[in-house]
Amino acid sequence: MMGLRTYLILLLVCLQGSLQAQHRERPFIWVRAGDRPAILEKIAHQSWAKEIYAEFIDELDRSIQVHASDPTRFLGGLPFDWVKGTGDQIPPFHRTYHIEDGKHKNLDNATEAEMAHARTLIRYLQIALDCGIAYFITEEEKYGQCAVDILYSFISAVGQSAVSDWHGRGGWLFPDDGFREVREIGYKVPLIYDFVADFIEKGGRPYDLAKERKTDFPFSEAQQVFRTYADLTIHYGQTGSNHPILEAPNLVYNALAMEEEQERDRLLAYFLTENTENQDALSEMAKTYAKRGDLWPETSQYLNAAASILTRLMLVVNRYDPINRLGERYANILYALPALDYLVYPNGQLIRWGDGKRTGTPPYSSYEEAYLLGEMDGVEDITREFASLLISAMQQGAYHRSGILAVLWYGKEYSGEGEELILPRTDKVDHAGIFLQRNESNTGNPEDGLMAFVGGAHMVHGHAEGMNIELYGRGEVLGVDNGRGRYQQDIHENYSRLFAAHNTVIVNGNSRAEGGWVNLGINRVTQVSMEPQPRENALSPDHSFSITRFVDDKGNLAEAVQERTLAVIRTSDTSGYYVDVFRSRSELPGQFHDYLYHNIGDSLIFLNEELPLKPTPDRYTASAALPWVQNRHYRHPGWHFFEQVQTAENYQKGIRARFVAEKFNPPIYMDLHIPPQEGRSYTKVMAPPTFEAPDPYENRPTPTLLIRQQGEAWTQPFALVFEPFGGLNATPSLQSVEKLTQDGAFAGFCIRSEVAAQERLQYVLIPMPGTGYRDEGLGISFTGSFAVITTDAGGKLQSIYIGEGEELRYGAQVLRPASGKKSVYRRF
Known part of the structure; x- marks a missing residue:
């Protein structure tokens, strides 16, 4: 029989083991204590790490210089609402609001003055996080003290406010915009705690600004802050968009800041497997990436950010508990990361649809994190793919490691030759209805490349663009999509998002969106035929084409079916042209169709000298009087923004026209050839400036052609031939x-x-x-x-x-x- 003394000893051993299993040594979210020697070795012997670290410490020391000698003055810069302070208690923070016409709104269009307090707080939290990292690396008390002082001040102040329930999207410090609060504030706080917990455990005590003395760290209050921020994501989020991804860092980091293991794992389950009405779990989000090559179904910068954020969080959670093997289970998320390597014109700019950007850098740091996931889970396909991409990017000078997180995480010295990135002749983006064709020149000069795409579909951050095209020539995107500026502005909602801002056809003056995300629903452009098929080898070095189909049936005044043939035809290594044939027919009587084409430049000139253009200032103004309800009802089709409107009515002869862009050096031109057709009128206008236009044309109006066909445009479609050419003495x-x-x-x-x-x-x-x-x-x-x-x-x-x-x-x-x-x- 076991003796009482032996039994007690075994019991104590079991209890001690259980407590050690529950109480992990911090930090463990971004790094673990055991990582420090390798990081110090990296800083000492790898020049890139030494350079990043030296710059990081130098900047941080300047930021916290006042703290050591006068912590009261340093911490007094935090945005406290001193009027609400009582006695020797730290007051609450100022809360951030944006109000238009007496109505509370989110912070997308907040003024600098309205955001001043928030920006100050975010800056202090970043200083605290940087100090936490510096303490981990150096073990110097000054960094741990500064970090814990800011963290203590934050916890003391934030808890004095109530969480808002504004439209189910409320926040703590941003009462009308919890979505933004968790992305800019909420995720930083648990990271700071993770880095300074060791400092506190060793006796570090925070300085209380109001009492002007050091005090004990409020562990219970801190845990409640982490719990509340996690709850903001779990119960105040929004599904059906990229919001669950954007809020996931806040959820994961706050979950991992919990000290009780069961609660930590309970909250972490909401990231891994447990869906709520307000937050999708990783297992649900991963369904979007059902097969290799699938992308997050939004526009370029959002689809890229989605994969990058999930990659980082999968790495963090995998490091916390390697049994998850998230890299192996969700490898298709990783394979989506290089999407923007492929969706580019010969000049490196991105194809654009919806709210997408014209420029963007592939997420090379995410490639490193994907490699780490593949290495951790032993998936050679992942490590091989991303090692090759990283080697190529580094050899070409496109990627240089930057930021202190690179010093903490990255360190692999990749060797060998990266595989050359071969862009396919044709490609597609399924969720955007995009089918692109490229024909890069044998000269290797981007100015000699040809490329075009047709596309259109409904998605979050998509536009009601119809069956839209962009055309490239002489090193620039010439036939352009308008892009987007600031959200919620009149120009964004009633032009950039609507048909008139795109190279498409408007039917009966009434093409529009209906239903779906913010009432911008349209049908998806579908492929009828194409050669070469997306990502397949081409038969001809000089020819490619696509025929696509679109149904314009939103509302009840267009009711049209459309087909568009777009072809790229090269005539030499330095020349070629585009063919665009747009067929459109409506079921309604008295139908008419308007073809729109926007081209970067100074002007549109008609080379038909006898073309009888006359001012028609009221031609497109009727929609300006339509009601507008933000994110709900719009002034379709958006052409009331056109200015300098001139029209030639009932012109039956052929047209030769030229878009002139003489501010480029050398000048660039786009010629248009339009065969004769009865029932046509031709209008030239100056459309609003194209966002992210090349420097000479930034903030300048966009010359635009409109062609109106009275009656159907099916047997007599809009048929145009475009030829880009350029140079001081160039001729088409x-x-x-x-x-x-x-x-x-x-x-x-x-x-x-x-x-x-x-x-x-x-x-x-x-x-x-x-x-x-x-x-x-x-x-x-x-x-x-x-x-x-x-x-x-x-x-x-x-x-x-x-x-x-x-x-x-x-x-x-x-x-x-x-x-x-x-x-x-x-x-x-």
């Missing part, structure tokens, strides 16, 4: 563009060009769907939807490209795709 290569018809319906173009003194004739065949094209005089017979025949000036055949079709006859030549195929290319 296209000499003439004529229309081909079949039974009175548009069927394609006959295009004459001259490149390097060599004349060329191209028949670009785009017959009506299901009809084909035959012309005995030209000796052409085609069954299909897209083809290009190229001859020299004398009619000698040079090549035939069938993008989609069954058979093409040209004279004695007969070309058919192989069995089971729809495309073929042959040179002669």
